[in-house]
Amino acid sequence: MEYYVYFCGLIYFYRYSCIQKILFHWKVRKSQNLEHLYTKIFGYYFLISKLEQFFRKFAIRLTRRIKILLNCRNTPNTMAKLKNIIKQLSTNDYEAIYNSLVESNAEKSALLLKYMREKQLSDSxxxxxxxxxxxxxxTLRSRLNQKIEEYLLNQMESPRTELLKKVANITEIIFTKKQAIAIATLKKLERELLDYDLSNELTIVYKNLKKLHINSADYFHYSQLYNRHIAYMLAVDKAEDMLAEYFKKFGFFALSGDETDKLGLILLNNEMTNVANLYQSHRLKVYQSCMSVFHRLYVEEDKPTDNLEPIEDILEEVSHTFDSYKADSIYYHLKLVFEYLKLEYYNHYKVYKKAEKFYEDVNESSAILLSNYNLFTYPAQFLSTKLERTLRMNLQGQLYEENEALFENFEYDDDNIALYINYVVYRAICCYYADKYSEAxxxxxxxxxxxxxxxxxYATIEIKSILALQYCLMKEMDLFNQLINSIQRQIRILGKEDCSHIISFLKIMKIATSEAKKEKAEKIRNVADKISDVDRRLFSPTKYIKIDDKLVKLLCGD
Incomplete structure (x- = not known):
């Protein structure tokens, strides 16, 4: 704002100067040609108005720009992210960064790192x-962030990284080495890249081998290899895009239950199968498995007449692929996806003993799974699986405290609507089981x-129904009645036949809030028995509200 005031001052000073000049002209020329005088006055005022507009716009823009820069600089979110990164560093990484800062005489940066890691202090x-x-x-914080990034980048050095460096150095080899040496080097590089299945880099190698053999009979051979790997590279890219698109669409389908969304998923699954069948590629097979296993569990369940490869065999084959390509960084990370798929598979078919083998590992990595693996699977389903497990084992009371540790530094993506909804509803249900109805x-x-x-x-009325339960338990009757009326209006629009479980759920709360006190508990139990047999959509969090003796007593006010 100070800049705006400053420029306004300049404008008014200039205006005052112009007025002085006009008065001077008036005194000098008052006996002369008035037309000339009026022209002069008009010219000065026109100039003043234009300059005033320019300075005012410039001052406002400058002020806004400065405010934006200051806001960006002081944003607490940036600070929080840096603290999260520092806290998530392993002990070895933290000590290595700290020691390197001390050795380079960056003592204040080292202290800042220590404060953020070990103490809960405010910026001031x-x-x-x-x-x-x-x-x-x-400035200190920015430099520390840069140091941490550089260190983490250096830790990523691996044989794969060395290969990529060699590929980047191909041009230097061609121009500085003899042709025979260059060809031998590229052929060796080709074998190494094939081991890692790096199709993008292989195209560069084949392109250069093709050029080096332009005068020999091998030119056609390398041209064919180049063309084939270009096509394969595009197929892999397409498979990755389809995989991400499939799970994005699955999120919409889970929330809506719409048959059109389901048809889109079926078409994508078929297209992925066709792409994978084009090549004898373990990578395409792995990507197809990510999709097909999930598809067969939650979109089109296997029928006795289907002549499909058993899911267990698919999972076993993928495990062998991972064992064969241990240095592949993508496969290293996709191991978590297939641990999750194994958990979902055994849980889906109620083989709970086997499912438990995978639960702990997936649960410990659940925050990472939810935030980083949405392109390769639908991790939000894990939250539902976890609720089912805890209800089955009667451990739902432990979820609230566990979440505080598991999701301490979890940052969900607001744009990923399906994940956002599932995560928030999961946290609310956990609060409910911890008797924290207000927080829920x-x-x-x-x-x-x-x-x-x-x-x-349909997702909306599910969420509102759980919210209505919280209001009911909190005795917030005005809010409860408003919400119940809203849900009932939506049910009338959607049709009662598709919302029978919600109608029963609302009926339980109406019985609980009715003035009649006779046999409330018995009536609630009778209605609750009817809910369990109802088919639901994939996203139906009301099924995780266990209508047990504890809830019945709470509703009846006992």
Whole structure:
């Protein structure tokens, strides 16, 4: 704002100067040609108005720009992310970074790293301890962030990274080495790249081998290899794109239950099968398995007449592939996806003993699975599987505290609507089982306020029904009645036949809030028995509300 005031001052000073000049002309020329005088006055005022417009716009833009820069610089989110990164460093990585900072005489950076890692201090307190001003502090923080990034990047060095460096150095080899040596080097590089299945880099090798053999009979051979790998590279890219698109669409299908969305998933699954069949490629087979296993569990369940490869055999084959290509970084990370798929497979067919073998590993990595693996699977389903397991084992009371540790640094993507909804509803249900009804209501209210769920009416009434239960337990009857009326209006639009379980769920709460006290508990149990047999959509969190004796007593006010 100071800049705006400053420029306005300049404008008014200039205006005052112009007025002085006009008065001077008036005095000098008052006996002369008035037309000339009026022209002069008009010219000065025209110039003043133009300059005033220019300076005002410039001042406003400059002020806005400065505010934006200051806001970006002081955003707490950036600070929080740096703290999260530092806290997630392993002990060895932390000590290595700290020692390197000390050795390079960056003592204040080392102290900043230590404070963020070991102490819960505010920015102002850290600045005070480091004896730096605001500008120096943010510069220090920026440098520390850069140091950490450089260290982590260096830790990624691997045989695969060395290969990529060699590929980047191909041009240098061609121009500085004899042709025979260059060809021998490229052929060796070809074999190494084939071991890692690096199709993109292989195209570069074949392109150069083709050029080096332009005067020999092998030119055609390498031209064919080049063309084949270009096509294969495009097939792999397409498979990866289809995989990501499939799980994005699955999220929509899970929320809506729409048959059109289901048809889209079936078509994508068929197309992935066709692409995978084009090549004898273990990578395409792995990508196809990511999709087909999930598809057969949650979209089109296997029928006795289907002549399909058993899912267990697919999972076993993928495990062998991973064992054969241990240095492949993509496969290294996809191991978690297939651990998750094994868990889902055994849980789906109620082979709980085998499912338990995979549960702990997946659960420990659940935050990473939810945030980083949405391109290769649908991790939100794990939250439902986890709720089913805890209800089956009567461990739902432990979820709230466990979440505090598991999701301490979890950052969900607001744009991934399916994941966002599933995560928030999961957290709300966990709060409910911890008897924190107010907190559960806050999670759900924030969700309904943050997102427009018009596209997912069935999901909306599911969420609102759980929220209504929280209001009922909190004795917030005005809010409860408003919400119940809203849900009932939506049910009338959607049709009662598709919402029978919600109608029963609402009926339980109406019985609980009715003035009649006679046989409330018995009536609630009778209605609850009817809910369990109802077929539901994939996203149906009300089924995780266990209508047991504890809830019945709470509803009846006992």
């Amino acid at each position: 307190k850290i600045m005070e301890d480091l004896d730096v001003n605001t500008n120096a502090y943010y 209501a806050k999670w759900l209210n924030d969700l309904l306020n943050d997102l427009s769920l018009k596209r997912y009416p």
